[in-house]
Amino acid sequence: MKTPEARRRLSPDLREQEIVREAVKFFAEFGFEGQTRELAKRLGITQPLLYRYFPTKDALVERVYQEVFLRRWNPFWEELLQDRSKPLGERLTEFYRDYSQVILTYEWVRLFMFSGLKGLDFNTRYLDLLRQRVFDLIINELRLAHSRKPPDEVPITTMEIEAVWGLHAAIFYLGVRKFIYNMPVENINSIVDLELRIFLDGVPGTLAGR
Amino acid sequence: MKTPEARRRLSPDLREQEIVREAVKFFAEFGFEGQTRELAKRLGITQPLLYRYFPTKDALVERVYQEVFLRRWNPFWEELLQDRSKPLGERLTEFYRDYSQVILTYEWVRLFMFSGLKGLDFNTRYLDLLRQRVFDLIINELRLAHSRKPPDEVPITTMEIEAVWGLHAAIFYLGVRKFIYNMPVENINSIVDLELRIFLDGVPGTLAGR
DNA sequence: CGATCAGTTTATCAATCGATAAATAACGGA
DNA sequence: TCCGTTATTTATCGATTGATAAACTGATCG
Structure with missing residues (x-):
């Protein structure tokens, strides 16, 4: 009708x-x-x-x-992560709450996975960008917050990158569960906060540059 | 020729x-x-x-x-996680090193993702099994190791499950990066150890049953 | 009101897909 | 060595796919 x-x-x-x-x-x-x-x-x-x-x-x-993918990237994220007028934990919370709101959608998560499975190079290109614009920044700020030497003195280690990857994976996987496995996932903001708490409590032991 | x-x-x-x-x-x-x-x-x-x-x-x-999927599940994992003659950290390391060796393969990771994207119910069935046979066990042992009340007195909370999901995601995502995004991922055992360290340092704050 | 441009549909092609039936040929037993 | 069972191939069907060409029709302008 x-x-x-x-x-x-x-x-x-x-x-x-x-x-x-x-x-x-x-x-x-x-x-x-x-x-x-x-x-x-x-x-x-x-x-x-x-x-x-x-x-x-x-x-x-x-x-x-x-x-x-391209249209939804927000350049402000890079400024936010480096805004030292706020505590790092607050910045990370703000960033990942906003970032997760952008990428944890039906379209973003599934298209990204379809693209990867089909072997298109878009995923690596996006993730290279993510690492340069986000991961390196986070590691830099983490070093600073824990009185370590900056990356230009002590280069970023593989394990530092992997630690951030772990945080990122924990958050992105919420979208995989919800939109690919079709599982119920609620209160994403609360879970993001949880993952950040675990990450921030546990990560100092892996930071280099002492 | x-x-x-x-x-x-x-x-x-x-x-x-x-x-x-x-x-x-x-x-x-x-x-x-x-x-x-x-x-x-x-x-x-x-x-x-x-x-x-x-x-x-x-x-x-x-x-x-x-x-x-079905053939590669190892029932011994459930025994291992509950073997209290070993420290919990050691058990978790042993489990996740072995588990990651089984599922972080080209076939497992990609077929699991293809299956999810196609909407087959196999993923949810497998993950329900994983939660019952692994997640609940881990939470139980974590409670015990930190002197909390057991799950039959204080029910397992959403956030406890999510915390374990975060650890699991961090590890499984190594396979996504390697076999779906086609990124170089090396020394998986070392990274598994790293994720476990971060998890075990950070998780006590989220445990219930005090 | 008629003409022209362009957005849209109809008709159809060629390639490819999963699947079936009939013909062929390899291996073991007598 | 011959024969029969059956594993395997050849030939082909019917449906579906991305894509193309030509016919159609709605809107704008004079």
Whole structure:
């Protein structure tokens, strides 16, 4: 009992936006093997129309990546982590609460995993960025908070990076459980706080630069 | 320049074993959309022969699950975690070193993720088992080691479970990074030790039952 | 009100998929 | 050595896939 859906002839910009928005949801659900006919059906259009806006299916997939991963990165995070007017614990709480709100979504988590499994290099590129823009900063601030020598005197160790990876994994895995394993995960903020507490209590023993 | 590969007519048992063994590798690489013709090619047989041993493709996929997940569970783990003749830290190290050696493999990690993304209920079933057979045990032993009331007096809290989830995630994510994101991850045992140290130093603050 | 541009649909192709039936050939027993 | 069982291959079907070309139609302008 829905409208006959006879609405046609949208402006190209609007139509493209609609396609991309629906494609994000669609590929997040079925992966990149999701069929163009089914996507078109959800959009209330015919399948060949997709090819008016994107030359190939891969081009549409590529566009979905950009929309989900690149667009959602917040440059302010890097400032926040270095804002020494606040205690480090407070900064980390603020950062990971906000960061988790961005990446712990159905689309982000699943598309990221689909991308990794398909062997696309996007994951490594994103994670290299994450390490440079976030992990190194956190280690730097942790060193400072515990009166260790800075990274330019004593280089960052593998184990320091791994310690931060552990924190990051604990938080990201909440999204894996929720959106990939389909398990109930509630009160994410409280859990983020918990993981941070455990991390901050336990990490001093692994910091270098004494 | 390889042998003409004219060998035919294996015994049904042997042929089935070969098919399953190769199918595990194959589906771990390409996911369940991997094509039967390509799988047959890798086996050096023709595609219809697969249907002599498995009625449908799904039946073969189902068999792969059983082979990888059910067969590799070690009941001894549950005994080990409760062996109070050893310090808890030692038990956890021993367990997670062995457990990580079993699940942090190309096949296990990728098939588990493919399964989750496809919406099969196997993940939840496995993780329910993991929680009952491992998580609850760990929390019980942690309570005991820190002189808290046992779970039958003070029920296990959500946050205690989440704390163990965090440890588990940190370790499992090593496999995600290595086999899904294709990142270099070395010295897994050392990292497991590190995560355990951080966990054990930080977790007492979240234990209930005081 | 008619003409033109462009957004959209219809019709269809070529390749690929899982699956089936019939033909072939390898191995063991008499 | 021959024969029969059956493991294996050849040939093929029907459905589905991404993609293309041509026909259609709605909106804007004169």
